[in-house]
Amino acid sequence: MTNAYSFDGLLVFSLLVICTCAYMSRIPRLKQWFLSEKKGFLGVFYKASVIGTRLHIPVALTCVLMGVYVLLLK
Template identity: 70%
Template sequence: MILSLYSSAVYSFDGILVFGLLFICTCAYLKKVPRLNGWLLSEKKGVWGVFYKAAVIGTRLHIAVAVSCLAMAFYVIFLK
């Protein structure tokens, strides 16, 4: 019963938005760590390039990402 409740939330639109925002914030944070920056964010193309592109989005649009995180937190805590 509990498993079915959580599996339905995986495919919701707000769940995808939360995952995307957390992924962008995590990659932007990992870009600031020198050891992980060279290892994880060195590729700019292919599958590993997704991490690099998310880190670039997080660092260049940091104000928009922060506002989106706050808006999504308000939505999840109070409206959902």
């Protein structure tokens, strides 16, 4: 039986959110529309885009390691 909530699933989800928001911050129309709020619930997406752009090398390495984990070890 599998767990509905697992730590590795949470890591994969957070990495996907960070990578998606960092990509959307590079597109001007999406940046104005989606990442303009810096506080509140939508501020989480703004903060994720900042993490993705400033820490792009560790985020990319973590994505590769998570991919290897999911494909080979899990």
